[in-house]
Amino acid sequence: MTVVKDTGERATMPPFTDEHHQLRETINRWVREEIVPHVDEWEAAGEFPLELYRRAGELGFLGLKYPTELGGQGGDYVHDAVWAEELAAAGASGGVGAGLGAHTGIATPPVFRFGTPEQHERFLRPAIRGERIAALGITEPGAGSDVASIRTHARPVDGGYVVNGSKTFITNGVRADFLVCAVKTTEEGGHGGISFLILERQMPGYEVVTRLEKMGWRSSDTAELSFTDVEVPAENLLGDENRGFGLIMENFAWERLLMSLGAVGAMRRLLATAIEYAGEREAFGRPIAKFQAIRHKIAEIGVKAEVGRALTYSALRRYVAGEDVIDDVTRAKLFTQRACVEVADECVQILGGYGYMREYGVERALRDARLGPIGGGTDEIMREILGRRLGL
Numbered sequence: 001m002t003v004v005k006d007t008g009e010r011a012t013m014p015p016f017t018d019e020h021h022q023l024r025e026t027i028n029r030w031v032r033e034e035i036v037p038h039v040d041e042w043e044a045a046g047e048f049p050l051e052l053y054r055r056a057g058e059l060g061f062l063g064l065k066y067p068t069e070l071g072g073q074g075g076d077y078v079h080d081a082v083w084a085e086e087l088a089a090a091g092a093s094g095g096v097g098a099g100l101g102a103h104t105g106i107a108t109p110p111v112f113r114f115g116t117p118e119q120h121e122r123f124l125r126p127a128i129r130g131e132r133i134a135a136l137g138i139t140e141p142g143a144g145s146d147v148a149s150i151r152t153h154a155r156p157v158d159g160g161y162v163v164n165g166s167k168t169f170i171t172n173g174v175r176a177d178f179l180v181c182a183v184k185t186t187e188e189g190g191h192g193g194i195s196f197l198i199l200e201r202q203m204p205g206y207e208v209v210t211r212l213e214k215m216g217w218r219s220s221d222t223a224e225l226s227f228t229d230v231e232v233p234a235e236n237l238l239g240d241e242n243r244g245f246g247l248i249m250e251n252f253a254w255e256r257l258l259m260s261l262g263a264v265g266a267m268r269r270l271l272a273t274a275i276e277y278a279g280e281r282e283a284f285g286r287p288i289a290k291f292q293a294i295r296h297k298i299a300e301i302g303v304k305a306e307v308g309r310a311l312t313y314s315a316l317r318r319y320v321a322g323e324d325v326i327d328d329v330t331r332a333k334l335f336t337q338r339a340c341v342e343v344a345d346e347c348v349q350i351l352g353g354y355g356y357m358r359e360y361g362v363e364r365a366l367r368d369a370r371l372g373p374i375g376g377g378t379d380e381i382m383r384e385i386l387g388r389r390l391g392l
């Protein structure tokens with residue numbers, strides 16, 4: 001009998017083309033050669049080196065979807081999707097994926113979409129080169145899921161704004177050169193009173209309060225930030241005043257899709273690890289894969305990985321076609337993040353004591369995956385969205 005180990009290799013299918021497939025291989029090789037050998041060291045240090053942004057910029061990975069006129073590669077969102085999936089599939093830790101992903105996937109897209117030509121030059125072009133690091137600041141100590149209740153306030157003054165408030169859980173927050181930051185621009189705030197300002201680290205009153213300690217994603221920096229009378233010039237307003245809530249919602253769709261792609265990549269990797277380990281490890285005189293209990297676990301992992309992939313690719317196809325993807329993206333995010341936690345947990349079980357050790361990276365995969373049902377909108381919020389979309 002021929003044994004086919006289905007760990008995710010596929011003939012190219014829409015929305016991917018052969019060119020995307022080649023990019024997949026290039027990114028996968030780069031991650032295996034230049035990231036994986038250092039991941040443990042970076043996890044222990046609590047951050048990966050800043051040089052990695054430069055290197056990724058030099059190779060074109062930070063500007064895949066941006067036009068060549070701005071220093072990008074002239075690709076599309078599918079190129080960025082490949083980037084998100086392969087970082088995880090090839091074994092970059094969740095922290096590396098998060099640090100690079102927050103820069104390319106959530107903080108620079110609004111600058112591209114809503115920024116002026118002058119903002120593109122000041123912020124996007126150096127970000128694509130990996131020279132200026134970007135972060136997105138929405139969450140506050142008192143406002144996470146309830147985005148509309150943010151309290152950071154920008155008071156209009158002659159020539160700009162004065163910002164007071166704080167943000168927390170900000171990925172890249174410690175090292176970001178600029179922060180794409182949600183602020184209230186009316187007293188009441190809420191859906192019609194939120195705007196985006198680009199805050200720069202060197203602005204007086206902008207302070208990194210704490211580098212936060214986390215369960216997973218350990219090689220990414222996560223910060224609490226505070227702003228005391230930060231003077232922000234009017235040219236740092238991103239998009240229209242008081243239209244920021246729409247920007248947040250638009251950004252969420254891509255962020256949730258990227259998180260789904262990351263989980264798809266991680267599940268692919270975990271499936272491969274489980275198959276390989278179970279085929280080699282022996283107990284009671286046979287490979288543990290020959291025990292039905294283990295074989296069935298791996299079969300279930302394969303199903304979860306494939307369902308996650310199908311939901312995510314379907315949402316991606318519709319996203320790039322410009323369709324309304326709220327349902328598709330929400331379903332993909334909800335399913336893949338929880339599935340990835342379950343898959344990582346089962347994988348630890350299959351590897352037994354070795355699963356609990358650092359060596360195989362599955363304990364880290366479990367810790368990293370646990371962020372998925374929380375970040376970018378929690379499972380409960382995803383269910384709320386889907387329930388309401390069903391008219392309930």
Ligand SMILES: Cc1cc2nc3c(=O)[nH]c(=O)nc-3n(C[C@H](O)[C@H](O)[C@H](O)COP(=O)(O)OP(=O)(O)OC[C@H]3O[C@@H](n4cnc5c(N)ncnc54)[C@H](O)[C@@H]3O)c2cc1C
Pocket residue numbers: 102135136137138139143144145146168169170171172214217222371374375376377378379380381384
């Ligand atoms: C490692 C990490 C990195 C992050 N990076 C960023 C970043 O770069 N930028 C950024 O802006 N944010 C970032 N976040 C914040 C993240 O998006 C929020 O943590 C998330 O949106 C949840 O908000 P919260 O933590 O305040 O939880 P809360 O909103 O306080 O929720 C607490 C619990 O209550 C539940 N709950 C809340 N409302 C409802 C409801 N209506 N119905 C049912 N249950 C509900 C939640 O589901 C959750 O279980 C990051 C978070 C982490 C942990």
